[in-house]
Amino acid sequence: MSILAELAYWQQTSLRVAAGLVAVLLPAGTLVYLYLFKMMSFMQSRLGPMEAGPFGSLQLVAEVGKWLQKEDIIPTRADRLIFGLAPFIVLMSTFLLVVVIPFGPDAFFADLPTGIYFALAVGSISVIGILMAGWASANKYSLLGGLRAAGQLIAYELPMVLAVVGVVIQAGTLNMQGIVVAQADGEIFGWGGIGNPYILTQFVAFAIFLIAVQAELTQTPFDMPVAESELVSGYLTEYSGIRFLLFFISEYATAGAFSAIIAVLFLGGWYIPGIDIDDNVFNVIGPIVMMVKIVLVSFVIFWFRFTMPRFREDQLQRLAWKVLIPLALVNIAATAVLKVAF
Amino acid sequence: MNVTEQDQLSYIAAQAADSRINVEIETEGMTLNIGPQHPATHGTLRIVVKLDGEQVIAAEPIAGYMHRGYEKLTEVRTYPQVTTLINRIDWLGSFANEVPFILAAEQLMEVEAPPRARWIRTILFELSRISNLTLFLGDMGIQLGAMTPVFYAFRDREHVLNQIESVTGGRFHPNFDRIGGIKDDLPAGWIDGTRSAMTRIAEFCDQMEALLLNNEIFESRTRGIGVIPADIALSYGMSGANLRASGVDWDLRRDGGDGLAYKELDWKVWTHPDGDSFARFWVRLQEVREGVKIVEQLLDGIPSGPVMAKVPRIIKVPPGEAWVETENPLGAMGYYVVSKGELVPFRVKIRSASFNNVSIASWVLRGVYVPDIITILASLYFILGDIDR
Numbered sequence: 001m002s003i004l005a006e007l008a009y010w011q012q013t014s015l016r017v018a019a020g021l022v023a024v025l026l027p028a029g030t031l032v033y034l035y036l037f038k039m040m041s042f043m044q045s046r047l048g049p050m051e052a053g054p055f056g057s058l059q060l061v062a063e064v065g066k067w068l069q070k071e072d073i074i075p076t077r078a079d080r081l082i083f084g085l086a087p088f089i090v091l092m093s094t095f096l097l098v099v100v101i102p103f104g105p106d107a108f109f110a111d112l113p114t115g116i117y118f119a120l121a122v123g124s125i126s127v128i129g130i131l132m133a134g135w136a137s138a139n140k141y142s143l144l145g146g147l148r149a150a151g152q153l154i155a156y157e158l159p160m161v162l163a164v165v166g167v168v169i170q171a172g173t174l175n176m177q178g179i180v181v182a183q184a185d186g187e188i189f190g191w192g193g194i195g196n197p198y199i200l201t202q203f204v205a206f207a208i209f210l211i212a213v214q215a216e217l218t219q220t221p222f223d224m225p226v227a228e229s230e231l232v233s234g235y236l237t238e239y240s241g242i243r244f245l246l247f248f249i250s251e252y253a254t255a256g257a258f259s260a261i262i263a264v265l266f267l268g269g270w271y272i273p274g275i276d277i278d279d280n281v282f283n284v285i286g287p288i289v290m291m292v293k294i295v296l297v298s299f300v301i302f303w304f305r306f307t308m309p310r311f312r313e314d315q316l317q318r319l320a321w322k323v324l325i326p327l328a329l330v331n332i333a334a335t336a337v338l339k340v341a342f
Numbered sequence: 343m344n345v346t347e348q349d350q351l352s353y354i355a356a357q358a359a360d361s362r363i364n365v366e367i368e369t370e371g372m373t374l375n376i377g378p379q380h381p382a383t384h385g386t387l388r389i390v391v392k393l394d395g396e397q398v399i400a401a402e403p404i405a406g407y408m409h410r411g412y413e414k415l416t417e418v419r420t421y422p423q424v425t426t427l428i429n430r431i432d433w434l435g436s437f438a439n440e441v442p443f444i445l446a447a448e449q450l451m452e453v454e455a456p457p458r459a460r461w462i463r464t465i466l467f468e469l470s471r472i473s474n475l476t477l478f479l480g481d482m483g484i485q486l487g488a489m490t491p492v493f494y495a496f497r498d499r500e501h502v503l504n505q506i507e508s509v510t511g512g513r514f515h516p517n518f519d520r521i522g523g524i525k526d527d528l529p530a531g532w533i534d535g536t537r538s539a540m541t542r543i544a545e546f547c548d549q550m551e552a553l554l555l556n557n558e559i560f561e562s563r564t565r566g567i568g569v570i571p572a573d574i575a576l577s578y579g580m581s582g583a584n585l586r587a588s589g590v591d592w593d594l595r596r597d598g599g600d601g602l603a604y605k606e607l608d609w610k611v612w613t614h615p616d617g618d619s620f621a622r623f624w625v626r627l628q629e630v631r632e633g634v635k636i637v638e639q640l641l642d643g644i645p646s647g648p649v650m651a652k653v654p655r656i657i658k659v660p661p662g663e664a665w666v667e668t669e670n671p672l673g674a675m676g677y678y679v680v681s682k683g684e685l686v687p688f689r690v691k692i693r694s695a696s697f698n699n700v701s702i703a704s705w706v707l708r709g710v711y712v713p714d715i716i717t718i719l720a721s722l723y724f725i726l727g728d729i730d731r
Contacts, residue, residue, distance in 0.1 A: 044493035140374050144396070144712065220487050221559055227487060230716050232380065309559045310487030312713045313396060 016109060023098045023109075027256025027294050028249055032060055034295065035302040036252070043306050067248075070241035075138050078238065082136035087239070087246035089129030094250045096122035097257040102177050104270050104286025105278075115176035116168065119261055120161055123216065126254065127153045130225065133247075134235040145234020148313055149225035152215055155320040156222075160212035162328035166205040166335040167198050167265050180269035184277045194273040199266040204331045206266045208324050213258045214301055215316070217251065221308040222316060255298055263293035371399055376715070378407045385726025389703065391715065398715065401707035403700055408730040416690040421447050421657050424687070426517045428677075431694055432728040433514060435474035435671035437466045437506065440519040443690075445601040446666040446679040447521045450659045459523035459649040464603040465536075465640045466506065466518065467668075472543055472633045473502040474671035475583075475626050478723050479550045482623055485720035486563050491553055498546040501539040508532060521657055523650035533641050540634045547631050555627065564620035568706050568718035571617055578705070579698040582673025584722060587625040588617035594669035601666065607639045619721035626723070658685060672696050672728055696728035 007015070037059060041048030049056030074080055099122075100115040102108040112118050127150055134146015168174055171182035186196025199206050215222035226234035236247055263269060270286030271277060311319070377388035386407035392399040412431065416424050428443055429436035441463060448454065455463065480495025503513045508529055510516035518525050554560045570580070575588040585592060593611040595604040612628040614621035659681040667676035673695025680689040699722050706722075707715055 040489070044490050045497050046493065140372060144374075220489070223487060224713070227713065230713055306490055307553075308488060309483060309554070309557060309563060310713075311559060312563055312711060314711070315559075315562055 020095060020098060020109065023101070023103070024095060024253045024257070025249070027260070027291070027298075028253035029060055030291075030295065031252050031255055031298050031302070033057060035298065039299075039302060040306050064245065067241055067245040072241045072243065073238075075238050077138035079136040079138070082132045083238075084243070086129045086133035086136060087243045087250070089132065090126045091129075091246050091250040091253075093122055093125035093129065094253045094257055096125065097254065097261070100176055101257065101260045101264060101290075102180060102269060102286075103290050104283040105177075105280075106283050107270075107286055108177070111175070111177055114174040116164055116179070116261075116265070117174050119176075120157075120164065123254075123258070124153060124157050126250070130235050133239070137235070137238040139238050141231045141233075142235050142237050145225045145227075145231045145237070148231075149218060149235060151313070152218070152222060152224060152316060155317050156212045156215035156324075159208050159320060159324035159328050160216065162325060162332060163205040163208040163212065164265065166202050166328070166331045169332065169335045169339055170198060170202060176264055176269070180264060180271055181277065183268045184271040195268060195271065197266060197268040202266065202331070202335070204327060205335075206262070208328050208331070209262060209265070210297075210300065211324060212320075213262065214304060215320070217255050217258065217301070219255070219301060219305040221304065221310045223305075223310050224313055224316060227310060255301060256294055259294040259297040259301065260290060262297045263290060267293050267297070269293075374712075385729075387700070387719075387724070387726055387729065389707075389715070389719075391707070391712075393712065396712045398707050398710050398712070401704050401715070403703040405697070405700070405729045408726050410727075410731065412731045413690055413692055416687055418686060420685045421521060421659060421687065424690070425519055426515070428692070429515050429517060430727060431692065431731055432474070432670065432672055432675070432696070432725045434477055434725060435470040436514055437470040437510070437516045437518065438474075438668070438670045439675065440517070441467055441602070442666045442668045442670075442675055443677045443679070444519045444521055445599070445668070446664040446677045447657075447659055448601075449664040449666060450662050450679065450681055451521060451653070451657075452660075453522045453651050453653055455523045456648050456651055457645045458527075458647045459651075460601075461603050461640055461644050462509075462524055462528060462649065463519065465637055465644075466509065466516070466524075467602060468633050468637050468640070469502055469506055469536075471671040472630055472637070473499050473506070475630045475633070476502065476543065476546065478626055479547075479554070479623070479630065482720050483550075483554050483560075485716050486560060488554065488557075488560070491550060494546060494549060494553075498542050501542045505532065505536045505539050508535070520650065520653075522653035523648070527649050533644070536637065536641060540637055543630065544634050547627060547634075550627060555624065561620065563713075563717055564623060564721065565616075565618060567619045567714050568710065568721060569616070569618045570702060570706055574705065575617070575702070578702040580673070580702060581695050581698065582669065582671075583625045583629060584622055584673065584699050586611065586613045587621035589613055589615045594667055594674055598667060598669060601668065603640065604636070606643075607636055609636050609639075619717050622721040622723070656685070658683060659687070667693070670695060672723065672725060673699055692731055694728045694731055696724035696726075697731075700724045700729055 037048045037056060049059035052058040052062045074083055097119055099109045100112055100119050130149040131146050134142045134149065167179065171179045173179060173182065183197055184195045188196050188200065218225050226236055236244065239247060270282055270289050272289050275281065372393045374391050374393050375388065376391060378386040388404040388407060389401055390404065391401040412427055415427055419427060424443060425440045429439045431439045476499045477495050480492035483491030506516060507513045509532060510518040570588050572588045572590050575585050576590065591611060591613050596611055609632055612625050612632065614625050661681055661683040663680050665676060665678045667674050675695055676693040678691035679687055682688040706718055710718065
């Protein structure tokens with residue numbers, strides 16, 4: 001952080017804001033184009049956007065322009081203040097998530113001693129925003145969607161936290177940087193050639209975390225809150241124009257942020273085997289490595305999304321409480337025992 | 343002081359609330375208006391549901407938003423003109439709508455179509471069933487949240503529609519059936535094209551089986567949902583695959599009249615004992631597969647000869663009454679034609695399958711959850727034009 005320390009406070013702050021915007025918007029834009037536009041079209045035997053830019057790569061710019069121009073409609077009976085505030089709270093949760101994600105040994109926004117704890121805590125702030133959106137819209141579909149979202153996100157918060165506990169036990173730290181270093185320095189039965197990415201030793205936790213993330217993002221098969229064939233668009237029904245855009249950005253930016261967390265927890269973060277971990281080059285290639293890992297992880301998330309039908313609300317709760325949570329607890333116990341044994 | 347009606351009502355409500363507080367906190371049900379504009383009803387069906395949380399207390403389907411008065415309109419059209427109208431009833435299987443009316447008119451005129459015309463009619467009838475049910479198989483997926491299958495359905499249905507178009511000139515509204523036969527013979531190379539289209543449809547069925555039928559989430563969403571026992575189904579006048587999925591072995595292609603060539607073929611009527619949404623999907627999937635087999639047999643054995651019997655230029659149907667019913671893609675469809683010996687029918691009563699099939703909604707939707715409403719309605723498979731006519 002030596003360069004940054006010499007700058008004035010306002011310079012530091014504006015740099016951080018710019019970097020934060022890049023860290024939130026770049027993965028979001030990449031995921032929307034790569035997966036929502038192109039992979040989905042490929043899977044459904046169509047071309048997707050082709051007109052705006054080469055292979056439709058500027059389609060997103062066109063879409064954003066469209067949303068910005070749209071009339072900002074607020075229903076007459078809506079609670080105007082809460083209705084307007086809701087998208088910002090959802091987006092805030094996304095920005096807070098990115099704060100603790102390390103993109104390199106020195107490339108991070110904040111290196112909290114309890115980073116992963118912080119990330120899981122702020123990740124659930126979005127529930128409040130969604131509940132506010134559902135309530136304030138004065139629409140029955142929105143209300144049903146908002147309540148479904150609340151129930152679902154609370155249920156899947158638990159397996160998510162419990163899955164992380166296994167990783168934390170193995171790494172011995174709650175710090176995100178510490179987890180990356182622990183994976184880089186780790187050994188698999190005495191062989192340290194590729195370090196120890198926890199996807200290998202904590203595969204159960206990885207699977208549980210991935211499923212919980214899918215539910216947290218309200219992606220199919222857990223998209224009950226926005227189930228378009230039942231609730232029109234759930235809590236999003238009454239939103240249009242820029243407010244809808246904020247929800248949309250936050251949906252995909254959160255997908256990117258959670259993919260980044262998965263990359264840190266299970267795939268070794270910004271580290272790639274073959275280069276010494278203390279090498280300063282990771283400050284440059286670290287963000288690129290993270291980006292590649294984000295794209296890889298979110299490929300799985302979106303692949304599920306475009307393939308699966310959706311669960312019903314009670315089946316979704318049953319999966320969380322009867323399958324994922326017990327499995328996560330068993331995983332914690334097994335990890336703790338093995339940690340002591342080896 | 344003026345006491346308005348609203349003041350009175352609010353006073354009564356306040357009194358009622360006071361007396362209730364000491365007993366228990368009661369929650370009021372919510373009335374949710376699904377439709378007429380709603381992504382799930384694929385058309386303008388309106389369903390008023392009373393909800394307790396997410397559970398349905400009562401549901402009432404309200405039809406009539408798409409009433410086009412076809413029964414009345416037929417009375418001011420000559421017999422050949424009627425077919426342009428009625429193939430818009432079930433717009434996904436449009437050729438099939440024309441057939442029972444033409445058969446009824448032929449019965450009144452005592453004309454019989456030549457064998458080749460009968461066989462081509464049967465082929466087109468079956469192709470419209472395949473194109474209709476293909477779309478259902480994909481649509482069921484999108485109603486349950488799986489986005490991808492419906493695109494495969496549209497893609498592969500196109501092969502069938504192309505075949506229909508190359509014979510009749512119309513993808514959706516062929517208007518090809520004539521009293522005494524069909525308008526034209528098959529174009530060159532059509533039989534081979536149809537064969538390859540059938541291969542595509544058979545592949546599509548396997549794909550749907552892998553993508554939806556064998557999917558655990560799909561199964562858990564449909565098994566045991568919307569169970570309709572056989573006696574209830576019969577008492578509501580249900581027909582078609584909905585009835586066969588309740589275990590009733592009744593198919594007008596086999597049990598009905600001799601107007602079409604089905605009785606000369608080797609095929610099977612599929613039934614399922616469960617009567618739930620899964621069974622309805624399964625029966626329709628098997629029906630598409632059976633339809634492929636039927637079309638292949640028909641293509642193999644198509645007789646030669648003329649495609650039009652001798653009928654007068656200006657068609658005047660002798661006085662009388664005729665009732666012809668066929669097994670259309672959505673179920674039993676019948677026309678009751680009354681003629682007074684004029685150029686136009688005196689009265690036409692159209693019995694379309696969807697009206698009866700959807701009338702069971704208020705019975706079957708009671709006590710289910712909101713997501714199941716969509717599953718059940720999708721599996722009952724109605725076309726709005728077929729409900730309202």
